[in-house]
Amino acid sequence: MILLDYRDKRPIYEQMVEKLERLIVSGGLEQGSKMPSVRSLAVELAVNPNTVQRAYTLLEQEGYLYTVSGRGSFVAPEREWRDGQLRRVLTEWMTMTRKARDAGLSQEALREQLAAVYSRAGTEESGADEDMEDLLRAGKPGAGISGARGI
Amino acid sequence: MILLDYRDKRPIYEQMVEKLERLIVSGGLEQGSKMPSVRSLAVELAVNPNTVQRAYTLLEQEGYLYTVSGRGSFVAPEREWRDGQLRRVLTEWMTMTRKARDAGLSQEALREQLAAVYSRAGTEESGADEDMEDLLRAGKPGAGISGARGI
DNA sequence: TTAAGTGTATTAAGAGAATTAATACACTTG
DNA sequence: CAAGTGTATTAATTCTCTTAATACACTTAA
Numbered sequence: 001m002i003l004l005d006y007r008d009k010r011p012i013y014e015q016m017v018e019k020l021e022r023l024i025v026s027g028g029l030e031q032g033s034k035m036p037s038v039r040s041l042a043v044e045l046a047v048n049p050n051t052v053q054r055a056y057t058l059l060e061q062e063g064y065l066y067t068v069s070g071r072g073s074f075v076a077p078e079r080e081w082r083d084g085q086l087r088r089v090l091t092e093w094m095t096m097t098r099k100a101r102d103a104g105l106s107q108e109a110l111r112e113q114l115a116a117v118y119s120r121a122g123t124e125e126s127g128a129d130e131d132m133e134d135l136l137r138a139g140k141p142g143a144g145i146s147g148a149r150g151i
Numbered sequence: 152m153i154l155l156d157y158r159d160k161r162p163i164y165e166q167m168v169e170k171l172e173r174l175i176v177s178g179g180l181e182q183g184s185k186m187p188s189v190r191s192l193a194v195e196l197a198v199n200p201n202t203v204q205r206a207y208t209l210l211e212q213e214g215y216l217y218t219v220s221g222r223g224s225f226v227a228p229e230r231e232w233r234d235g236q237l238r239r240v241l242t243e244w245m246t247m248t249r250k251a252r253d254a255g256l257s258q259e260a261l262r263e264q265l266a267a268v269y270s271r272a273g274t275e276e277s278g279a280d281e282d283m284e285d286l287l288r289a290g291k292p293g294a295g296i297s298g299a300r301g302i
Numbered sequence: 303t304t305a306a307g308t309g310t311a312t313t314a315a316g317a318g319a320a321t322t323a324a325t326a327c328a329c330t331t332g
Numbered sequence: 333c334a335a336g337t338g339t340a341t342t343a344a345t346t347c348t349c350t351t352a353a354t355a356c357a358c359t360t361a362a
Contacts (some may be wrong), residue, residue: 068335072337114265164350222359222360
């Protein structure tokens with residue numbers, strides 16, 4: 001089903017969550033299909049059943065699995081985990097955006113950067129440095145917390 | 152200079168960084184003025200010099216202080232740390248935004264949420280739930296990774 | 303040049319949280 | 333009821349993080 005990487009520094013359960021997530025998202029596991037039991041997967045990977053249990057619990061919280069006590073764990077319908085994913089990401093994004101606002105970045109500045117992110121879709125990891133200087137200048141006068149709050 | 156709160160669960164150096172940051176941002180320490188020496192502040196707060204050292208190092212990385220070996224640490228000019236602050240926040244924000252894009256959120260959706268954040272400046276911590284459903288519906292069809300990348 | 307001040311690097315001790323394990327419990331089905 | 337399933341509780345262990353001890357290096361002024 002999945003394979004553990006012993007060179008990976010992260011805890012086992014986290015590694016399992018990641019790999020199973022990918023497997024589900026990529027369609028490697030059909031929705032509704034039964035997952036291996038906690039014990040059998042534990043044997044297969046040579047880890048403690050509680051470790052598998054922990055991974056399953058996390059996956060359930062994220063909407064990837066649902067569980068019926070005594071029967072087993074199953075892959076949730078796509079809409080479940082897709083919604084969950086979007087919800088989590090958006091919440092984080094909002095938090096980060098508030099932080100940016102409070103630091104003094106203007107709505108216009110962020111809107112520009114937003115457009116940039118969506119245009120340079122493939123060309124990642126650089127960007128934001130050319131325009132940075134402008135933003136800093138723009139942000140200085142009084143666009144700080146008080147300014148941003150429209151006082 | 153500052154006072155430690157022993158009920159605070161956070162590590163000492165982190166608490167120091169926060170309090171000194173505030174002190175500098177609020178204008179309590181003039182730019183260019185000399186900070187207490189690592190050793191003297193350590194004595195004053197009854198902590199190990201290395202702890203103070205760590206706080207100073209972090210403050211320096213964030214642009215709040217600059218250091219001359221053998222002479223001491225000094226408060227950096229306002230533009231230094233203000234720039235650093237904005238730079239860090241913006242970098243984080245961009246990363247988060249890419250993540251949102253890759254999760255399948257559309258540029259339009261984010262632009263709306265952006266506006267919302269800047270309008271409800273005081274009314275925090277709720278929001279994003281009324282519109283969530285619309286976003287989820289909007290995000291489903293094929294606005295996922297491939298769609299978002301304009302393929 | 304030397305002494306007293308400053309920051310810096312290295313290493314180790316200690317505390318605490320996080321991870322994993324052991325074990326017993328509870329539910330479902332044939 | 334037996335064999336399968338998930339769940340809860342508690343303990344052992346591991347490991348990271350924080351703090352401390354100590355030695356080094358640079359700057360200044362007497």
